[in-house]
Amino acid sequence: MSAAYASFGLAPAMRAGGVLAGGDYQVHRDFVDFIVNGRPLLFQLADLDAVSPLAADVPPAIFTTHVRRLLLEADAPLLDGRYVIYGCPECEGLECGAVTAVIERGGQSGDADAGADDDYVWRDFAWQTSDHADLALNGYHGIGPFRFRGAEYRAQLGRLLDGDGIGGGPRRVLLIGARVALLAKLAAALRTIGVGAEIAADAAGVPAEELRTYGAVAFGHAVPQRTRDEVRAAFEGAGADIVCVEGRVPVVPLLVAQIEQALDRGPAEHRRLTRLEVAGDAVVAEVTSACRVRLTAYRLDRLRRTRVHEVLDEVLPPGEHRFRLPGKARHVVARTPDSVRVAVPRS
Template sequence: MSAEYATFGLAPAMRAGRVLANGGYQVHRDFMDFIVDGRPLLFQLSDLDAVSPLASDVPPAIFTAHVRMLLLEAPAPLADGRCVIYGCPECEGIECGAVTAVIERDGDDIVWRDFAWQTAEQADLELNGYRGMGPFRFRGDEYRAELERLLTDGGDAAPERRRVLLIGARVAVLARLAAALRTIGIGAEITSDAAEVPAEELRTYGAVAFGRAVGEHERDDVRAAFERAGADVVYVCGLAPVIPLLVAQIEHALDRSPLERRRLTRLTAQDGAAGVEVTSACRVQLVAYRVDRLHRTHTRELFDGMLEPGEHRIPVDGRAVKGQSFLVARTMGSVLVAPMVH
């Protein structure tokens, strides 16, 4: 086993939710990701839709139990001392598949080794082991300090669930948007006057979404109310009354991770092509939303495949993006929206 040390850290991350064209959805999840040698460990798993056990919507007792397990203060839940590192974002069953590893002490150090994809009590390293991933040796004091921050009073290091405040004139659209956001696990409320909302409540929001009919004077009043409350929010101006598009805009606004820790860092839509930039090998999905002259929405999947790190130009069918249209690019954990420039 290598004697080289890897650095260990934790950072907020998210699995972006999604409203599907067929009425289905994917749940939004906020969680703490493992940062190994300065990069999210999840980035080594290029096509995996998963979250760590340290999620914001896990009950406090279970969250604490997961931390204790990683600290080796509680027994591993699986055979051979194996712990779940990443699991299914929709459920907690091992049957859906999970990335597991052996976590053990070696003197004062902590070692993560024998990573595998596991769907049953026993892991098959020959068949499902992640070759080339680890082992990772962490300095025990650094490792424990990071995890113990999650157990301190107040839980300042734990992931925080965010809500969205919706402001606009088209109440029917806002109601559908709020319902869609709540369906995927994001709290959403509707108001016409943020000045009437108590400051302590304003501080619970992570984003404010303005409808296109909200004037600049009204937006300034809302911004002033949040500034007086000392609330740190991102403001979103809705591109079009298309619910999946608005959800994607809000998901992007709620992503507070540093740019260097995101997989998807750039999306452009111009001259019949999409420009996409990713920081690690990952699966990217590209969807077009077009609003025709009768205000009907048309959805078209343009691309779904693996991309290597770097910049990519993806040709776009002109019929899918004629007129008023928008592109949404997604990876696991990142989403970007761009209007098509003709």
Template sequence: MSAAYATFGLAPAMRAGGVLANGDFQLHRDFVDFIVDSRPLLFQLSDLDAVSPLASDVPPAIFTAQVRSLLGETDAPLPGGRHVIYGCPECEDLACGAVTAVIERDGDDFIWRDFAWQTEETVDLRLNGYHGIGPFRFQGAEYRAALDSLLQEETRRARRRVLLIGARVAVLAKLAAALRSIGIGADITHGVGGVPADELRGYGAVAFGRAISEEERAAVRRSFAGAGIEVAYVDGLAPIVPLLVAQIEHALDRSPLAQRRLIRLVAADGEAGVEVTSPCRVRLTAYRLDRLYRTHAQEVFDGVLEAGRHRIALDAKAVKGESFVVARTSGSVLVEAMAR
């Protein structure tokens, strides 16, 4: 089978979890994405909310089995030599729909072909095939090296625990519960002095409430630096749980900047400026605190944007006073305070 060579690589990626404006929860997933010709393959599949089978939160045995399957060392999981390339981020049920492809060997090369959307054991390529994608021919040495490297990495698993430090216990408790509901571990503390390095190493981010002084923040940073541990630090914008969840989601994003869809958000003068690198669905949610410190949330935009920069007018009532804007795609989240 003839096909031009494509480059193959892997990179960390994220399906952004969160607490949505309607109160629904969206599960956080860390996974390894396929990079074909220096671009995430997922970006070629319209605005698909899905993850690869190389998920960082599955047991090692399952992860290893998925790698071996992609290397052709075990039988394909679906009839016709088909493999799941991207599946539902909430479950592993084929009925939810999955992107599948035939993976085969041609000499030393690996070929991915006949991409399709599949919901049953068999697939109709005429009706459900992705006719503009592939086939991709990968050089065997590059392909095997990328996948084999996953089995050698001891630190491939994301640190999905967050340390919460703040003065408002009720807010911290609600935030911790929200994070746990979307798959992120959370612990509440007043400080980390004297905590063993092995315990600190389990955290990927530290979130500070607005009442925490700069001196207290500096002490926490010194503790992590002294233990040789790099974490992301989040300065909470307001005691609004969905907003804080979005800030933490952004802090936990380990995907390379060059391989993200949503790369810019500004909020000022009643408008939001958004930049995306490929066509995708973008949702904008405005949060504000009124004079009695009550929280108000409003979804102010939900639509598909083409690659490039966009200016979106916002409902004046949704962003009056102390307000914030959250921009969300399936893979990332950005948060900005509304500038005046």
């Protein structure tokens, strides 16, 4: 008798980039995640910071090879028929560690199901840092095996081969404002983490096809309402689906986080960080599964200098969590491996 079937799907996901405390940064990565039984498989791996091999920024030929490997139409990249399911978001080196699994057709001997030979099975998940996986020491014993129906499995991955990248939208932002020095710093920070950014006074005369390459528009605090309305009208006339970001506080890491949140077009039900809000002198965060959460609060002092407060950096269990904010800091950025959210005081 074969194991119970699991459903298989794909959905856009991201590894949130950002400017971190002390000037460090992490690169933004868009990728396609595996949805098993209606839930991202990555969520079962707690606080793991990783992406699937189906990343948007890999060359098309390599992307196609990764898809064909999952379809077992290309040789396994690792020994013992093992395939990379999730790897390092900064590089492709196995020495950084990767989640691997055996992928095979059919099932175990004695399988009574007539269609079992058409199934795809993912089993023996492990954390691997060298040529051989040590299942006893580094195996994910609570995950899998998963048995997927062949037709569903091939149809989902076939969409990628047909050119449907299941992307989350354009990864460029147009910066509108008068403070050129601040906008230049913001644009540089965005480009550093892998998000395209251009600076302009307005959107007048920009061709419609170019406007459609943007996923967000960020307005500086001093931009007149008339200019804002004209920019929105230009994008609407071009048929561009954009998110508008109001940059009221001139703090680059905070603005980067706001833009990252605006560019996240992944399904809401596939996010671990579902709520973040400032309530008085506390911040409330809610997560759907155990994951690493970093909370950073920002404020401007009397001389308009940026003050940064690291509120939290730890793995939180599912549920609602409340933390006291230090001093007068009330602008908060929350990061998990897959998303970023920004909360500001209620006016």
